[in-house]
């Protein structure tokens with residue numbers, strides 16, 4: 001087993017026991033994250049919904065299907081990237097995760113990031129962008145723009161759920177995906193064949 005895979009697995013084991021905030025009392029499953037332990041691209045959403053809570057996997061509902069389509073537009077699939085959320089347990093009624101819940105959980109994402117050392121961070125929606133890039137982040141103005149964040153290049157896409165609610169945003173999101181593809185081609189090393197060879 002590769003070193004990243006082992007370290008992620010050890011972190012997942014700890015995360016599954018977590019009771020650091022109240023979401024730990026209502027969750028069915030911890031949704032730690034999935035993907036390629038050698039991924040150079042990290043996607044971060046806000047938190048699990050009902051389907052994710054049932055299955056213990058991020059983005060498995062309608063929004064997840066759209067995320068798969070978005071990845072496919074730029075020649076990627078789930079086995080080539082890593083996908084997780086700001087909070088690992090479902091907020092009741094799908095409300096936004098509270099700051100206190102994000103604070104309790106953010107250490108897991110920090111450690112995931114330390115292990116993966118991604119080159120590109122993609123925030124899915126406003127909550128992730130505000131937490132990871134800038135508390136004043138305005139998704140309607142700043143989606144698709146790249147920023148330097150430590151050693152990473154970071155950008156935000158509209159959340160797939162926002163694109164389901166408001167399909168008029170889809171053309172802009174398509175342009176954002178094309179910018180993401182260009183940045184991936186510019187700075188990522190792994191060939192797609194290589195990443196496919198590193199099985200989930």
Ligand code: URA
Nearest residue numbers: 045046047048058059
């Ligand atoms: N929305 C998110 O932000 N994350 C998921 O995992 C599912 C829906």
